[in-house]
Amino acid sequence: MSSARSHLIDLSPLRASPAFARMWIGSVLAGIGGQLTIVTVMLHVFELTGSTFAVSMIAVAGLVPMILAGLYGGMLADAFDRRKVALIAASVTFASTALLAALTWTGSETIWWLYALSIINSAANSVGMATRTAIIPRLIPREKLAAASALNGVAFGLTVMAGPAVAGILVALTGYGWTYTLDVVLMLSMFLGLWSLPALRPEGEIVRPGLASLVDGWRFLRRAGNIRMQYVIDIIAMTFGQPLVLFPAVGTVILGGGAVTTGILTAAVAAGTFASSLFSGRVVQYRWHGRGIERAVEAYGASILLFGIVLLIGAMSGSATEQGPEIGLIVAACVALAISGASDNVSSIYRNTMMQAAVPDAMRGRLQGVFIIVVAGGPRIGALYAGTLATLTTLWFPPLLGGLLVITLVALLARRSPRFRGYDAENPEP
Template sequence: MVPSAPPPSPRRGHLIDISPLRESPAFARLWAGSAIAGIGGQMTIVAVGLHIYELTGSTFAVAMVGTLALVPMIAAGLYGGMLADAFDRRRLALASSTVAWLSTIGLVLVAWSGFEQVWPFYLLTTVTSVAATITGTARQAIVPRLVPRELLPAASALGGVSMGVMVTVGPALAGVLVAAVGFGWTYAIDVILFTAAFLGIVTLPAIRPEGETSRPGLESVKTGLRFLKGAPNVRMSFIVDIIAMTFGRPHALFPAVGALVIGGGAVTVGVLTAASAVGTLVCSLFSGRIGLVRKHGVAIGWAIGVYGAFVAGFGAVLAVLVLTGSSRSDPDIAGADLVALGIAALMMAGTGAADNVSSIFRNTILQTAVPDNMRGRLQGIFTVVVTGGPRVGDFYVGVLALIVAVWVPPLLGGFLIIALIALCLRLAPSFRHYDADAPTP
């Protein structure tokens, strides 16, 4: 199924390589559909946080949206990866996308009913997260079957572009729409945008795992975990991402930052959330030479270290405002501290760019070093790491902000990331010496 064209020569320009879109129309459709649907998904994530904060006035309640979904998402990643290594990955992605779409419709109905308790939001966002985890597992296991191996870093960079667009446009729309038309219509627009995801999936051919397949069941999951145990490079790529997301994910603080520290309310939340996506987008747009990098482990370590530095910078901005008594609480953006907002947004843009570099190389390691008939299960674990790590981070942020102060989690977390990543690289020589020309798990 991978196009049989001659291997492309390495790119030497700085602008993003769009060869995967030209080489594989199926990948192009999947990429475009996911990006459009993702705009609505990111819009709803921000809207739900704002909705719960409006109902409760609690940052901890906002953080619990992700925390409550963590255990079901872990199960979904493992189970979904097992299914992706046993059945048609296209059908699996289609079924899980349908469940996510229906749960989003549920949010519309709850919002329009005027129901003012938070448990339906926790329930429906958990269902959406579980379904999205399975969809992401299947979709990422599909990509190496659509794109030549030489173009997988470029395909990952294109994923950074779509993520950048999603997280730039979605949160910005959420801030504007919530203020202009309310929560119900904001969720309804997500329902409409979600239909684009079906176009990208439905038009794919059947994609069954290559080689010997495993029967679904606990033993299949155990086989995947045993493979990971013997795959130090893949395992370390998971560990370093968990570190970054656990201690460097300040997004659950944004409603409180907009309400109590910088001011500006929903618009500030949208700006800060979008800023990290702008960093991701700009980084991807200038990723043309990224396919020339061979030492992926070293590149990941440096990228996450830089990520930690920007997270600490964001915390420092909040600390200065709080400790000097310069905090703003005006919900109107005109009354916000625009200088502080600009600096904080710049720090978040830096986190987005650094995380994108790490993500490109971590994805490439997984897609090239793992055999196809194991890729679903390993991708399932990877999806649990990528989506579950931020939930652990939300809990860390919520608890520490509650018992200490809103600026402590990012400031402390940034320095912890730098120290822990340096330790990981020192203790994992095979990861430091990982060579993309000879990918080994």
């Protein structure tokens, strides 16, 4: 029995810090609402335009504002009370989502409004995520950081598993207005989690936001080879192995089922994330985090390759357009995507722990800002890669080629970086 329990997720961070527990619960509920809106906007744009490229441009349009917001937000988190910074970012997200719901209910929404409000959400979320992540090491001891990262994987799994599935069903049954409105209601929980936190000013030397702060962070990053390498590996994985933008077209053209299939495919990724966090007891005990990142991302590339093969089979059979949803292929695609979610989550546990343990508190906001840019920006570049390549070729080709590229490039980089492969969580070095 004790051996079985050792494989299960470690819940001790929730017991050790009530403040962390409240913030975690708020993040779960607000995250479900955020995923509702992300998937609904994708479906909304696809309905208005019928173009996968137009869907991919939602992510691309927000890339530069997200980068600027992440960089500046990280500087704010290193200069001011992090609780206040997180609350302001949450307020902007709440206001933009409320406006999106109001426009939809009045029939005033246009593709340009969808793009504009998605950009605002993306920028505000960059600031909020960087700040909230920088807060965590102040709430729990260092030896609990890996377990806290696994709990955040559960939160992400729940949000991305429940949000897209509910979005697909709500859009199919009631339309877009109710879905956006539900996000507005769920966002209120984020305020409850953040409002109850104590004041959290950065420790150590404080550098005011501006060029000097940015240069200071850049100098630190130049010396932090392990942090840089995890950034590069994640960018490769998300650029070539992120097929989310293809899901609306895949559900319509290859697998069948439309919006419901889109929600199911997205939820499959989250199911893998959730399952790998639920059974993360041994994962968080593994001390060689660089090696863990390498192996997890290579497994991620293999799962995306498998997803491409499933789509190729579906495209060749053409049965979805003739006979309705192809259940067998949908199940196979979900298995491949669940493996991708599990692999990415294991990598994320090690990457988050490395960031929080190896980076000093006075620098943590700026580095978390860059980290969020990598984590959120990579998929946006990946959306451009997948959307453009699918437009020029066919839907199955981007994940097929991308999976092969991820496996090859990560293996080559890791083997040329023995210091990264030898990173020891018990002696963290940036």
